Amino acid sequence: MSHVTDYMGIKSSINIFLLNYVLYVVVNYTIVTDSTIRQPGFNLPRQSWSLLNHFRTGQGPCHAVLHKCGQLQTVSHIMDACPLTKFNGGLQLLHEAEDDTVKWLESVYSDYSTSEIK
């Protein structure tokens, strides 16, 4: 009987793993063409590097508050949609972490940090 229970537990775990694998797609993975090298911006100060990766991955602690424009604040809103903070150039240019990106990160950081986890 315990073998059956163990088998069902393993089968259930595998199903949960497969379900998570299918449901959670890694976003923006195409911007990393060689994962064995340091990505652009690696040498930035930690604050900028962290923020850059929030925008690269579309993940960040900002979902529950309103942005200064009155819309729900999300990483994609700040980067792609907001007329006050939109990054012109798109994800690929952001990923390259050139001077324009660093200036943009600095400009959005003050707004972003006020609503970030303290």
Ligand SMILES: [Zn+2]
């Ligand atoms: Zn906004």
